[in-house]
Structure formats: C-alpha cells, structure tokens
C-alpha cells in the first residue's frame with residue numbers, strides 16, 4: 374500500500390523546497406518508501422475534508438491504510454520508527470535523535486521563522502530596523518550554540534538521523550541570508566544534507582510540481 378501526502382498545489386516558495394512537505398518527501402526517500410501526493414489549493418486546505426486530517430488547515434499530512442497523521446515532525450518520526458534509515462540501532466542514540474528533532478522545531482525554528490515573518494510583513498514599519506537587528510541577534514545566538522556543538526562533525530550525533538533531516542530543513546530557510554554563512558561549519562552541514570541522493574530526489578519531485586504550474 375502506498376502512502377499519500379498533501380502539499381501545496383501552488384507553493385509560495387516557488388519550488389525552493391522550503392514548504393514542510395519537503396521534509397516528509399525527504400524522509401520517505403531516505404527510508405525508501407513510495408508515496409503519492411494530493412496537491413491542495415489554499416481554499417481546499419480550509420475545507421472540512423482537509424480539516425479532518427489537519428485541524429489547522431495546513432499541509433503536509435500523511436495517510437497510509439487506516440493511519441492519518443499531521444505535523445511534519447510527527448510524520449518524520451513515524452517514518453523513522455517504522456522503517457530503517459533515519460534512526461540508529463542503539464536505544465539511547467535513538468532517543469537522542471528524537472531530542473534533536475524536537476530541538477530543531479522548537480528551539481532552532483521559531484527565531485528563524487519569526488525573523489522571516491518580520492521580513493515579509495513588517496518591513497514598512499518605523500520600528501522595523503531595530504526589531505530586525507534584535508531578531509537576527511536571537512537567530513545568531515542559536516546558530517552559534519549549534520555551531521559549537523556540531524564542531525567539525527558530519528552529523529549531530531554519529532550517523533545521519535531524522536534529527537539532522539529536520540535541522541537541515543530548518544536551516545535551509547536561512548540559506549543565502551548571510552546569517553547561515555556566518556557559520557561555515559553550519560553552511561557545510563546544510564550542503565551535506567542537500568547532497569544526499571534522497572534529498573535530491575525529494576527536491577526534484579517538489580520542484581516538478583512548481584514547474585508544472587509555470588508551464589501552463
């Protein structure tokens with residue numbers, strides 16, 4: 374039985390792979406599981422049928438057999454627990470990988486998203502410049518701590534795990550901002566993630582959706 378995920382029919386990231394279906398696609402490719410995609414308009418995401426799957430009217434969701442799941446982190450965790458390839462064999466190492474998954478979405482992602490939303494929605498406000506300086510300093514604090522932890526290691530804790538997958542996905546939102554590039558070992562870490570064949574396949578698949586909308 375093939376899983377079905379949901380994704381934007383018209384992604385606002387214009388094929389840059391920043392929408393959160395990308396991390397589910399990547400995880401599915403890492404564990405070698407096939408999947409179909411149900412593309413949704415913004416309107417369809419707010420309809421009753423989708424709200425039954427995702428109470429906040431968002432993508433992605435994951436369905437397979439009698440399982441229906443939302444939240445990209447939960448979906449990645451489910452795939453990592455159900456299939457080999459995203460969690461180590463050692464029991465304690467598996468739990469530590471879970472800690473990095475939570476840290477990616479609850480420690481690293483919030484200041485990065487807050488900065489991004491401010492750039493998108495507040496740039497005309499009189500207080501934008503000082504606020505942006507403060508937001509960027511908050512991002513630097515977390516990047517500096519992560520950079521110090523990672524050092525010159527390839528991945529966070531031994532082999533590549535679901536924790537790395539989520540953290541690289543989060544850091545990709547800073548790619549080209551100059552902030553990520555201030556930490557060369559983090560920029561290299563992200564590039565290692567992007568160089569993974571599974572990432573490449575996932576990225577190509579989500580880009581094909583965007584390109585199909587441009588061909589019309």
Ligand SMILES: N[C@@H](CCC(=O)N[C@@H](CSCc1ccc([N+](=O)[O-])cc1)C(=O)NCC(=O)O)C(=O)O
Nearest residue numbers: 385386391392393394430431432433443444445446
């Ligand atoms: N916690 C949930 C959050 C899901 C979420 O934020 N989904 C977004 C798309 S990914 C977030 C996203 C959107 C756009 C870009 N971009 O670069 O353009 C990047 C990321 C969504 O459906 N938004 C529509 C809505 O909320 O009504 C999860 O991880 O699954």
